[in-house]
Amino acid sequence: MTDKLDRGRLEISVDECKGCGLCIVACPVQVIEFSKTVINKQGYHPAQYKGSGCTGCGTCFYACPEPGAVTVYRLAKQAQ
């Protein structure tokens, strides 16, 4: 592991996402996309984290209308 750890990490609940895309347009570093393969319980292609590049800024959290769909993590201080 030579790469520097991302400052943030993102979890999007597959079944709580309604596929509106507001998090995707909100993300300043464009690390969120619609899943092209997953169809969730509600019948949407949910948004998903691309897997790297999250800064932990939380912009997507405050853009998402669903209370529990997005969880944002930040790199712990000692790990930085």
Place this chain on the structure above:
Amino acid sequence: MPRELIKGNEAVVKAAILAGCQAYFGYPITPASEIAEAAAKYFPLVGRTFIQAESEIASIQMVYGAAGGGVRVMTASSGPGISLKQEGISYCAGAELPCVIADIMRGGPGLGNIAPEQSDYHQVVKGGGHGNYRCIVLAPNSAQEMCDLTIKAFDLADQYRTPVYVVTDGYIGQMMEQVNFPTAVQHPKRHDWGVHGDDATRKNLINSIYLDPDELEEHNRKLQKKYAEIERKEVLVDEYRTRDAELLVIGYGIISRILRTTVDLAREQGIKVGLLRPVTLWPFPAKRIQKLCERVQAIQVVELSNGQMVEDVRLAVEGRKPVKFYGRMGGSVPSAQELLGVIRKL
């Protein structure tokens, strides 16, 4: 026992305070305004809430809010104002919120006038607003009963979690009589179902919406069960000289007072007539009327209306005996002599 010469309307307010009523929300209207005025005078003096609301609609919704907060609360009005309050009363019935509504009836329809009538019967006894509900309706005929039945109204409202009306006409509201007030100040127990704004009641919900048809039907069935229990247990009736009566007169409010004099006048002339007065307009004393039907030859109903309560009398009598109706409207009140003439024609 504190004794006072007092208007029926003002007696309601003192009785409400003694019953532990914490808040009054109302809008002035003749001939009920003394209730708002006395509440404005006394409620804040004893640390309770009085608000003159922006409308009748808002006042009953403030009642809904405070009742949802789990305290005893009341409002008062007259015909046109009660029409406006029906929205909120339906919500209170639906959410099973106890509250007391005094209705000092005046002339209608429309703006009508401010003279006494009894033409709110249908709108208070038959539900009034939308939905499958009933309100308990108490009908005092004296200042003393304005006190006693107001206190009882709060007790019934709490016991059954339902709106209770105290309904009378402008005359009983405006009349001064001696009232012996109780000396006990009630401290009603906090309702566990109320939303008190604390952790213990945080999970509580005051609500009348049930989106699912099955759930709404179940809720309605629960309400009907409650109403059936009220009909079994809470009928109140007052009788005068009915023991040997061959004729029966039925009236409530001011009319029952006049009929009492008429009964005496008729008895002096050898006419064996008795008076039945429903004290609860709902539940209606249908059973008692049926019982008296076995003995009396005819029934005369008198109202200050076009004949509203008489419909319930006829439903009770089911054609067993003739039921006659005599009504005055517009604020004209018959004298005892006038009603004697009516009885003589029976």
Place this chain on the structure above:
Amino acid sequence: MYEKYLEKSASFYPEYPRKSGNQSVTHYCPGCGHGIAHKYIAEALDDLKLTERTVLISPVGCSVFAYYYFDVGNLQAAHGRAPAVATGIKRINPHSIVISYQGDGDLAAIGGDEIIHAANRGERLTVFFVNNAIYGMTGGQMAPTTLVGQQTTTSPRGRNIHNEGYPIRMCELISALEAPVYVERVSLHSPGARAKARKAIRKALENQVQGKGFSFVEILAQCPTGWKVSAPDSLKWIEEKMLPYYPVQVFRDKSAEAEGWAPPDVAYSDADVLQLIELPLEDEAAPAARPKVPEQYRNPRIKIAGFGGQGVLLLGVAMAQLGMMEGYNVSWLPSYGPEMRGGTAHCHVNISDTPIGSPLVSASTVCVAFNKPSLEKFEKEMARGGLLIYNTSMIDIQPTRKDVEWLPIPASEIASQMGNIRFANMVVLGAFIQKTGLINMETAIKGLPAFIKAKKLIAENVKALENGAAFVRGELKI
């Protein structure tokens, strides 16, 4: 290595058991602004530690089911009435934090009255007004905030100012009132705007914590479904269509200078309550023995009439009050309403040994006429053998009834000679007492303060009583 930074607020239920169907997501459409506003409110409740004492009023509209989600005390309100419901519960539970959450139809149309007056009273509430320019719940009808030209199902050709008028700007209206402490309009259209929205929501709640009066936050929110655009495009819709008409700004902020308020902590004992509502506990002394009353004056049915302002109603009250003190059954019934304010007035009084049936006096056994029209009107309906007391100072004719007893008395002149014509009613009372013997004069003097509220006038009223009685005894000449 990673720590949770932002997650679902504890002020939300983890699952939504009150909801039918999928209980892990809200009922809102994809991209709806309500969910975002909910999140900001829940976050503020968490941070300010208000969850336990918060009461949320759910409105009618898309957010009718807000109580599915917020783990606080909940009341569901009728359409538009949330501010009145909030007023009711806040006034009786002043320690609680009461939130009225309303949409545009609810707040600005059917509930226009309730919101204006709650604001005007300065109710210590927090109101969140979600403006999305459309009726979402009922399927896209026109809202009071629908923009000019905007097509809805009830403005299918676009909102036309000649038919529907202009969209209502609520912040501007509310901030025209004196009482509101904080009024701000925010928007959800961009990350920067959303940050301001979060701040405003928090501030509106903090104000209530500090007892600082009415706080109002209007939130311009997207309704992709109602507007028939995608969720990302709905943000542009806010920016391009709503912002030019609904400026995002602070309209009022007196938060810093507004005085905080806390409910007074006063306890009232039962004895305090009885005293304050004027129900004295001490028993009145038993009434003195009544004088023997001549047969014709017993159980009088009294009619009193005159001009408004002649003390007609007060004389009736006085008779009833004194009758009660003597242990009789009594009733007093006024002609009420506009009749009382100018014009003529009359009242019915019964004083009786037995319970009173009809309080209405039709065949009076005592008639008191203060002026000519009253004599002419009420003399006719007197019972045979009754007592007719009439004020000769203002009546220049004689009664016509020969079958009643006449008691003419120049009451206004006797009063006028005492220096105040308004004592005429007490002169008549004195005459009535002397004539009928129904009431002891001592009782009358003792009872005066019950109906003469001005203490400094008591002595003169006693004198008026005595003068009336003296006139009847023939000891006072005019």
